[in-house]
Amino acid sequence: MPNTDPPVYTYQNGEKLFLTKEPNQFIVRKNPEVMAANGFPDAEQVSPHSSRFEAQPSRFESEMARARALAPTHHAYRTAENDEEYLITDRVFLRFTRPLTDDELSEFLAQYALLLMERYDDREVLVRLTDQTGMNPIKLVVLLTEQQKDLVELAEHDLNYRMQTYALELPKDAAYERQWHLHGRAPVGTVDERASARCEEAWRLLDGFGDPNVVVGVTDDGCHLTHGDFNGDDPKKFVGWGYFTSDPGTSTSQLVTDISIGADPARMYQSGANHGTACAGVIAAEEDGALTVGAAPACRLLPIKWESHGASLFIGHSRLRAALDYMADKVDVISNSWGSSPSSYYPTVLLDYVRQLARTGGRRGKGILFLFAAGNENCPIQHKATVDVPYTNGRDNNGKWVGVKTARVFQHSLVGISGVLHIAAVSSGAQRSHYSNYGTGIDLCAPSSNGHMYRRMAVSGLRITTATGAVSQINTSFGGTSSATPLVAGVAALVLSANPDLSALEVASLLKRTASKDLNMTGYSQTLPQPDDPDTSWDVSPIPPFHAGDFVEVAGVTEGTWSPWFGHGRVDAEAAVREALALLDQSTPDVPGNAPLADTVYYGYQRHQLIGDVAHDLLNPNARAVVEELLSQVGAQSLGDVATWADAVKRKSPGPSFDSFANDFLAELRNKANDTWHYVNLPLGVLRYDRELYPEFTRDDDIVQIVQEATRVLLGRSERFSAINALRLVVHLVGDLHQPIHVGCAYLQPIDGPKKAKLVTDPATAAANNLKSDQGGGKLFLPGGKNLHSYWDSDLEGDDHEHTDAAGGDEAEDGAGDAVADVPLGEPFVASEALRERYKQKALAAISARAAQADAAGDVAADVTADQTAEALLALPEKWAFESILAARSAYQSLEITGPKGAKDFKVSWEGKEAYDARNVPIQQERIETASGNLAALLNGIWP
Numbered sequence: 017m018p019n020t021d022p023p024v025y026t027y028q029n030g031e032k033l034f035l036t037k038e039p040n041q042f043i044v045r046k047n048p049e050v051m052a053a054n055g056f057p058d059a060e061q062v063s064p065h066s067s068r069f070e071a072q073p074s075r076f077e078s079e080m081a082r083a084r085a086l087a088p089t090h091h092a093y094r095t096a097e098n099d100e101e102y103l104i105t106d107r108v109f110l111r112f113t114r115p116l117t118d119d120e121l122s123e124f125l126a127q128y129a130l131l132l133m134e135r136y137d138d139r140e141v142l143v144r145l146t147d148q149t150g151m152n153p154i155k156l157v158v159l160l161t162e163q164q165k166d167l168v169e170l171a172e173h174d175l176n177y178r179m180q181t182y183a184l185e186l187p188k189d190a191a192y193e194r195q196w197h198l199h200g201r202a203p204v205g206t207v208d209e210r211a212s213a214r215c216e217e218a219w220r221l222l223d224g225f226g227d228p229n230v231v232v233g234v235t236d237d238g239c240h241l242t243h244g245d246f247n248g249d250d251p252k253k254f255v256g257w258g259y260f261t262s263d264p265g266t267s268t269s270q271l272v273t274d275i276s277i278g279a280d281p282a283r284m285y286q287s288g289a290n291h292g293t294a295c296a297g298v299i300a301a302e303e304d305g306a307l308t309v310g311a312a313p314a315c316r317l318l319p320i321k322w323e324s325h326g327a328s329l330f331i332g333h334s335r336l337r338a339a340l341d342y343m344a345d346k347v348d349v350i351s352n353s354w355g356s357s358p359s360s361y362y363p364t365v366l367l368d369y370v371r372q373l374a375r376t377g378g379r380r381g382k383g384i385l386f387l388f389a390a391g392n393e394n395c396p397i398q399h400k401a402t403v404d405v406p407y408t409n410g411r412d413n414n415g416k417w418v419g420v421k422t423a424r425v426f427q428h429s430l431v432g433i434s435g436v437l438h439i440a441a442v443s444s445g446a447q448r449s450h451y452s453n454y455g456t457g458i459d460l461c462a463p464s465s466n467g468h469m470y471r472r473m474a475v476s477g478l479r480i481t482t483a484t485g486a487v488s489q490i491n492t493s494f495g496g497t498s499s500a501t502p503l504v505a506g507v508a509a510l511v512l513s514a515n516p517d518l519s520a521l522e523v524a525s526l527l528k529r530t531a532s533k534d535l536n537m538t539g540y541s542q543t544l545p546q547p548d549d550p551d552t553s554w555d556v557s558p559i560p561p562f563h564a565g566d567f568v569e570v571a572g573v574t575e576g577t578w579s580p581w582f583g584h585g586r587v588d589a590e591a592a593v594r595e596a597l598a599l600l601d602q603s604t605p606d607v608p609g610n611a612p613l614a615d616t617v618y619y620g621y622q623r624h625q626l627i628g629d630v631a632h633d634l635l636n637p638n639a640r641a642v643v644e645e646l647l648s649q650v651g652a653q654s655l656g657d658v659a660t661w662a663d664a665v666k667r668k669s670p671g672p673s674f675d676s677f678a679n680d681f682l683a684e685l686r687n688k689a690n691d692t693w694h695y696v697n698l699p700l701g702v703l704r705y706d707r708e709l710y711p712e713f714t715r716d717d718d719i720v721q722i723v724q725e726a727t728r729v730l731l732g733r734s735e736r737f738s739a740i741n742a743l744r745l746v747v748h749l750v751g752d753l754h755q756p757i758h759v760g761c762a763y764l765q766p767i768d769g770p771k772k773a774k775l776v777t778d779p780a781t782a783a784a785n786n787l788k789s790d791q792g793g794g795k796l797f798l799p800g801g802k803n804l805h806s807y808w809d810s811d812l813e814g815d816d817h818e819h820t821d822a823a824g825g826d827e828a829e830d831g832a833g834d835a836v837a838d839v840p841l842g843e844p845f846v847a848s849e850a851l852r853e854r855y856k857q858k859a860l861a862a863i864s865a866r867a868a869q870a871d872a873a874g875d876v877a878a879d880v881t882a883d884q885t886a887e888a889l890l891a892l893p894e895k896w897a898f899e900s901i902l903a904a905r906s907a908y909q910s911l912e913i914t915g916p917k918g919a920k921d922f923k924v925s926w927e928g929k930e931a932y933d934a935r936n937v938p939i940q941q942e943r944i945e946t947a948s949g950n951l952a953a954l955l956n957g958i959w960p
Contacts, residue, residue, distance in 0.1 A: 023096075024036065024037060024093070024154065025158070026104075026154050026157050026158060026173065027157055027158065027161045027171065027172065028172060028173075028361050028363075029172070029361070029363070029364050029367070029429060030170065030364060033095065034095075034096035034097070035093045035094065035095060035096055035102055035154070036093065036094050036095075036096050036099075037091045037092070037093060038091065038092035038093065038094060039073070039076075040070050040071055040072070040073055040076055041068055041069065041070045041071075041091075041092035042068070042069060042071070042076075042079075042080050042083060042089055042090065042091055042092055043062065043066055043067070043068050043069075043089065043090055043091075043092050043103070043104075044056070044059070044066065044067055044069060044083045044086065044087050044088075044089045045065055045066050045087040045088045045089070045105075045106065045267050046065070046066070046067060046086060046087045046267070047061060047064070047065060047066075047067060047262075048060070048061050048067045050086075051067050051069065054086055055082075056069050056079075056083065058070075061325055062101075062103055062176060062178060063103065063105070063176040063178075063330050063332060064260070064262045064269050064323040064330045065262055065267040065268065065269065066103070066105070066176065068092055069083065087267070088106045088145070088147075090104065090106070090152050090153065090154075091152075093154075095359070097425050098358050098359055098423045098425055099423075100356075100358070100359060101178075102175070103175055103176035103177065103178075104153050104154065104173045104175060104176075105153070105173065105174050105175070105176055105332065106144055106145045106153055107133060107142055107143065107144045107145075107153075107173075107174035107334060108142070108143055108144075108145070108153055108156060108157060108171055108172065108173060108174060109140070109141075109142055109170070109171070109172045109173075109174055109333065109334075109363045109365050109366075110140070110141050110142075110143060110160070110168060110170070110171055111139055111140045111168070111169045111170040111364070111365050112139045112140075112141075112167060112168060112169060113139075113165075113166065113167055113168065113169045114139070115138035115139055116138060116139070121135075121141070124167070125143065128145075128149055128156065129145075129146045129147075129148035129149045129150070130143040130144065130145060130146065130149060131143060131144040131145075131146060133334070134334065134337075136337075136365075139169075140365050142174060142334050142337075153173060156171070157171045157172065157173060170363070170364050170365065172363035172364060172365065173333075173363070174332060174333045174334045174363075175332065175333055175361065175363075176330065176331075176332045177330075177331050177332070177356060177360070178328040178329070178330065178356075179328065179329040179331050179354040179355060179356055180327055180328065180329075180354065180355070180356060181236070181237065181291040181327060181329065181353060181354050181498055191307055191308050191481065191490060192308060192309050194481045194492065195308060195309060195480075195481050195482075196211075196212065196444055196463070196478055197211075197212060197213055197444075197462075197463040197464070197480055197499075197503060198212065198213060198215040198216060198309065198311065199212060199214075199215065199216040200212030200214070202444070202478060205444070205478050206444075207444045207478065208444065208445050208446040208447075208536065210446035210532065210534050210535055210536065210586070211442060211443065211444050211445065211446040211463045211586070212463060213311065213462060213463055213503055213507060213586070213587055213588070213589050214588055214589050214590040214591075215311050215506070215507070215510070215589045217589065217590035218507070218510050218589035218590045218592070218593040219510075221514070221590065221593050221594055221597065222510065222513060222514060222593060224314060224513075225303050225312065225313040225314040226300075226312035226313060226314040226315040226509055226510055226513040227314065227315065227509075227512070227513035227516070228314055228315065228316055229316075229379075229516070230312070230315045230316070230348050230349075230509045230512045230513050230516075231255050231315070231316050231317070231318055231346060231347045231348055231349075231379055232299050232300060232312070232315060232316070232317055232318070232347060232348065232349045232350070232351060232502075232505050232506070232508075232509050233317075233318040233319070233320065233343045233346070233347035233349065233350040233351070233384075234292060234295050234296050234299060234317060234318070234319050234320070234350070234351045234352075234353075234502065234505070235319075235320040235322065235339055235350065235351075235352050235354075236291055236292025236295050236296075236319070236320075236321070236322065236329070236352075236353060236354065237286075237289040237290075237291045237292045237321065237322060237324045237329060238259065238284050238285045238286060238289050238292045238293070238319070238321035238324075238485070239257070239284055239285065239292045239293050239296045239317070239319035239321065239485075240284070240285040240290075240293045240483075240485035241254060241257065241281050241284050241285065241319075243293060243297075243483055243485065243489060244306050244307050244489055245297050245301035245302055245304075245306065245307050245308055245310075245483045245489070246296070246301070246302065246317070246483075252316070253300075253302065253316055253317060254274075254316065254317050254318065254319065255316050255317070255318050255346055255347075256273060256274045256275075256318045256342070256346055257273065257274050257281065257284055257318065257319050257320070257321075258271050258272060258273040258274065258319075258320050258321070258339070258342055259271075259272055259283050259284055259320070259321035260272075260320075260321065260322055260323045260330075260335055261283070261323070262323065269323065269330075269332070269335055271320075271335070271338045271339060271342060273342055283321075284319065284321050285321075285485050286324075287485075289324055289485070290484045290485045290486055290491065291353070291498065292319060292321065293483050293484055293485040294482045294483055294484055294491050294494045294498075294499070295351060295353050295498060295499075295501075295502040296310075296317055296319055296483065296502070297310055297482040297483025297484075297491075298310055298311065298480070298482045298494070298499055298502040298503050298506065299311060299312060299315070299317065299351060299502040299503075299505050299506040299509070300312050300313060300314075300315045300316065300317050300506060300509070301313060301482065301483050302314075307483065307489055307490055308481060308482050308483050308490060310482075310506055311502075311503055311505075311506025311507055311509070311510065311589065312506040312507070312509035312510050312513065314513075315506070315509040315510075315513065318343060318346055318347050320339045320342070320343070322335070329354050331354070333362065333363055333366055336362075336366065337366055337369065340369060340370070340373060343384075344373055344377045344378075344384075344685065345377065345378070345379065345381075345685060346378075346379055347378060347379060347384060348378050348379055348380065348384065348385065348508075348509065348512055348520070349384065349385045349386075349387065349505045349508045349509060349512075349520075350384055350385070350386050350387065350505075351387045351501055351502045351504075351505035352386070352387065352388045352389065352501070353389045353496075353497070353498035353499075353501045353502060354389065354498075355388060355389055355390075355391050355428070356391075357391050357393045357395055357397070357407045357423075357426065357453070358393075358395065358405075358407050358423035358425065358426045358427070359423075359425070359426060359427040359428060360427075360428045360429065360430070361427075361429050362429045362430060367429060367430070367433065370386060370430070370433060370435075370436065371433055371434070371435070373386075373435075374386060374433065374434060374435025374436065374520055374521065375434070375435065375519075375520070375521065375689055376685065376686075376688035376689040377685065377688075378520060380516065380669065381667075381669060381682075381685065381688035382517075382518070382519040382520060382667070382688075383435055383519045383520030383521055384435070384520055385435060385437070385505075385508050385520040385523050385524055386430075386433075386435060386436040386437070387436075387437050387439055387501050387502075387504055387505050387508070388430060388436065388437070388438050388439070388501065389438075389439060389496070389497035389498055389500070389501040390438045390439055390440045390441075390452065390453040390454075390457070390458055390497050391452075391453040391497060392441075392451040392452065392453070392469070392496045392497055392498075393406075393407040393408070393451070393453055393469065394406070394407075394450060394451050394452070394453065394454075394469040394557045394558075395407040395423075395426060395453055395454075395557055396426040396453065396454060396455035396456065396457075396559070396562065397426055397428050397431060397438060397453050397454075397455060397456070397457045397458065398426060398427060398428055398431045398432075398455065398456040398457035399425075399426050399455050399456055399562075400424065400425050400426075401423075401424045401425075401426070401559055402424070403424070403556055403559060404422035404423070404424060404554070404556075405422055405423060405424065405426070405556060405557060405559055406420035406421065406422050406470075406554055406555070406556070406557065407420075407421060407422065407423055407426075408420050408421040409469055409470050409471060410470055410549070411471070417546070417548040417549050419549075419554075420470075420554055422554070426455075428457065431456070431457035432457070434521055434524070435520050435521050435524055437459040437460055437504070437524055437527070437528075438457050438458055438459050438583075439458075439459065439460055439461065439462055439497055439500045439501040439504050439583075440452045440453065440454065440458045440460070440461040440462075440497060440500065440581065440582060440583060441461060441462065441463075441464035441465070441466075441495075441496060441497045441499070441500040442461045442462065442463055442464065442500075442535065442582065442586050443463075443464070443465070443466035443475075443476065443477035443478075444463065444466070444476075444477050444478040445466070445476050445477060445536055446534075446535045446536040446586070447466070447476075447477075447535075447536040447538055448461075448536075448539075448565060448581040448582065449464060449465065449466045449467070449477065449496075449497075450466060450467065450468050450469055450475050450540050451466075451467055451468075451469040451496065452497060452581075453497070454557070454558050454562050454580050454581050455558070455562040455580050456562075456580070458579075458580065458581070458582070458583040459524075459528060459583045459584060460504055460527060460528060460531055460582075460583045460584055460585065460586070460587050461500065461581075461582045461583055461585070461586050461587070462499075462500035462501070462503045462504050462507075462586065462587045463480075463500065463503065463586070464480055464495050464496060464497065464498075464499040464500040464503075465477055465478070465479045465480055465493075465494070465495025465496060465499065466478075466495075467495070468543075470543050470555070472543050472544060472546065473540075473541070473543060473544060475540065479492060479493050479494065479495055480493075480494040480495050480499045481494070482494050482499070503587070504527070504587050507527070507587050507589045507592060508523055508527060510589055510592070510593050511523050511526060511527070511592050511593060511596045512596075513593075514593045514596035514597045514600065515596035515597065515599055515600040517600065518596060518599070525574075525575055526592055526595055526596060526599075527584075527587060527592055528575035528576070528583070528584035528585075529575045529576055529584070529595070530588055530591035530592045530594075530595050531583070531584045531585030531586055531587055531588055531591075532585045532586045532587075532588045532591070533567050533576075533577065533579070533582070533584075533585040533586075535565070535579075535582055535585070535586060537564070537565045537566065539558075539563075539564075539565070542555045543555040558580065558581065561580070562580035562581070564580075565579050565580065565581035565582060566579060567579045567582075567585070571766055572766070572788075574919050574920055623751070623944060624656075624659040624660050624663075624748060624751050625656040625657075625659045625660065626656070626944065626948075627656075627659065627747075627750075627751045627944060627947045627948045627951060628654065628655035628656035628657070628658070628659035628747050628751075628951070629654055629655065629656035629659075630948035630952075631655050631747070631948045631949075631951040631952040631955070632654045632655040632656065632952075634948070634949065634952035634956075635952055635955060635956060636956045636959075636960070638959050638960065639955045639956045639958070639959040639960075642959045643655065643743065643955060643959075646739055646740045646743050647740075647743075649677065649740050650675050650677060650740055651675075655747050655951070658743070658744045658747055658748075659747050659748055659751065660748065661678070661744040661747075661748065662690070662693075662694070662744060662745055662747075662748035662749060663694075663748065665678055665681065665682060665690060666690055666691040666694075667688070667690075667691050668682055669682060670682045670683050677738050677740050677741055678741070680738065680741075681737065681738070681741050689717065692715070692717055692718075693717055693718070693719060693722040693745075693749065694719055694748075694749065694752050694758065695718070695719055695752065695758045695759070695792055696713070696714060696715070696718035696719050696720060696758075696759055696897065697713055697761050697789040697791070697792065698710065698713050698714075698759055698760050698761070698779075698897070698901060699713065699760075699761070699762070699763055699776070699777050699778065699779040699782050700760045700761070700762060700777035700901060700904055700905050700908060701777040701778045701779055702760075702779050702898075702901060704894070704898045705720055705759075705894040705897040705898055705901075706894075710779055710783075712779075712782075712783040713779065713782075713783075719749055719752055719753055719758065719759070719893075719897075720753070720893045720894055720897050722745060722749060723745075723746060723749050723750060723753060723893040724890050724893055725737075726742040726743075726745040726746045726749070727742075727746065727889055727890055727893075727954065727958070728886075728890070729742035730742050730743065730746065730955075730958050731886050731889070731958055733886060746951070746954070746955075747951065750893075750896075750947060750950060750951045750954065751947050751951070753893060753896050753897060753900060753947075754896060754899075754900055754943045754944070754946055754947035754950070755808070755900065755943065756808070756900045756901075756903035756904035756906075756907050756939070756943065757792045757793045757804065757805060757808060757904050757907055758792055758900065759897050759900040759901055759904060760900060760901040760903075760904030760905065760907075760908075761789050761790050761791070761792050761793065761904070762775040762776060762777055762789070762790050762796075762908055762911075763775070763776045763777070763781075763782035763787040763788065763789050763790065764776070764787060764788050764789070764790055764795070764922070765781070765782075765785060765787055770915055771913050771914060771915055772913075772915065772916045772922070773913055773916075773922055774913055775790070775908065775911065775912070775913060777905075777908070790804075790922075791805075792804075792805050793805040793807075793808070793907070793908075794806075795920065795921045795922060796911065796913075796921070796922055796923075796924045797917050797921055797922065797923050797924065798924060798926060799923075799925070799926065800929075803921070804907065804911070804924070808907065808936075808940070812933060812936055812937060812940055885957065888957070889954060889957045889958065892950070892953075892954060896950060899946070900943070903939050903942075903943060906935055906936055906939055907936060907939075909935070910925075910926045910927040910931075910932065911924045911925070911926055912924060912925050
């Protein structure tokens, strides 16, 4: 009889995910020991607190009812597409469409009888279902996603995973001279000179073994903190540590860290769990003449121990979030040598958090580099295949051939996130390790062991020697992508030791650009038949289009050619450190003292001050009094004095050159990405600034949103910033908001032919094709060599040009560093009285004209409430943004791409400087006049 039950589905990353129920299995929130004590023998542990039980078909319903009386119980599910276990819990991540007050959140929790487990911020929470919820987690996620769209943006399961450590069980070997992966020598066997990571050469360039300030986090099955490789000359090898432990009373896992009351460092290691100690040794085992050496011996570590059982690590989404929360401001790199195939899903809230940390987290506020092992299953990591691809070795725990499991869809949701790299393995013969996963998503490879995925054929390759927590203290049999990944983490630590000014995204790019492509392209023969498996046609990997390892050009990739086997190549410590040192030599030092940095973002240093000074002259008496009282807190007298503060604090850390208010601002992690607050990249064809209409182009922290939030602070409706910092932000960003190409820009659509790209202004086209912006004209170079953004900053000269402005620079949407311009230092720019008065009169005329228009239209309301005033003031930045869009259309009017300029930029043609300036200089001057008047109008509205 056909199955007429409706399909079961839930939502993952905003999309429907179809599931199947295991016919005779259910999950209970109790461990196997408790299950056995209550009459459920042979339960299988699937998380620190949960077990899977298989009942006889005839007794399934009664057994499940009995389990529900013991603890929360639900059906066991598998994904319909790949037939993978889908281990839901009674916990759900929620992201609301807007910030909720405490009362609103409490009302929501009561409506569905939910328990609040974590409140990450005012929009994101982790909740737990209760018996009174009246539905299982699957139904709750579907209900909230489909019927509560106005309130709930995302509802996603807090899944459990049973991750496998990526180390191969290989025959053994032994200390430093055997560590061929670091130096390329082998006392036994041979090493292809192309295989080594060349760490010795990097140490010579550094004249040392790394910087102790650089910290690498490693999440695994623990770390033996008192191992001889970690407690040599430096008793502070570990900047911190943490382990997850279960609370039997609440059936929850808790992260216990080195600063927790009652924390026991001995619990960081458990007998037999040596994988994490080995990974830590590959990264940073000390150079102390004792045992083994890591890639970055002088750098420090922060290990996190997952709960585990045998080869399985119990890694849930909320536990991963807790680990990341602890490491968020302590590490520079995080190495993760675990995963699962054919797929691994993470909720959107966690993916967004990784994106945030990769950009602005970490010890230095410059981002965290995330490294993940690509895996040892000889299969793709991100691909939809047309044939069945094996992802197991085909044998059971007793070595009996049972046949390989296959899949056609391979998906890992961390692939493609900036700052996250997936690492493959290359053997001592410079050949792709047979087991190493391949294809889209592979970023780099590193030397490791070799072994036949199906254990059926001999393949050449030496093992990795590193630390172990066992009595021997030396592991001569490590390998897999588990070893390749921490090796890249160690090399990244050396890069940051060479140049601590690099962001995590810059380190990721540098490692890919400098990787070696001189590798062995030889593949492997198909697995030979055996009596228990005479037909090996199942052995299809690597499948097309990944069947060859050649390096090829990939559209949109800027770090050089790419190979489906090796990514951008084998990590090269020497080349990477050399490049990092070269970049350090080229960088411009910070401006000492209190001198503001050059404005490379809007019209030059002087014009920001001009806007501030003119606006100050236009303040009403009450507003002037409040403003000057705030300015006195930082020793300033005019709005012009603080007009460049927002540039001076971009990507900075607290320090003696800043006042206490600025240091408080810089100390907050959420303010580290303040360089992205100066712009929004709206296509020129938009109808208006609209978050709902254009979610692809607007952001929570774009210029309009930050001006609005700072305005709320000044209105007394938010505590996001201190009042003086809010004022300093408003003064600068209102100026930026009136710079046309700080708001409007074109998008770049790749095309065939010599031009390589064309400019697109239609938002629908840009969104549908996921096009990249031209970064406010920063990627478009005019005849004569200036980019469009720089031209508007310094070469589009009007009558306000009393002397040369600061050299311009493009505000890159990826947060790339600004060029420090040549501006007068030591004393602020002061506009001449004539220039200041001229712009004041123009701004007054514009204000008077708008007031007259409002009177004529009858728009002047009486008895306006405070809420109405606030609403009107908060609407102004959106209006100003669209006015800048209209002006930006003239900036692009005659431009056409004529061809590429280097790897990332493009040359454009125009109608010539004279005609271009004749059209745009009046627009530029009008924008400055309007910015001055609008800034004053905003502040006068706040303090009437």
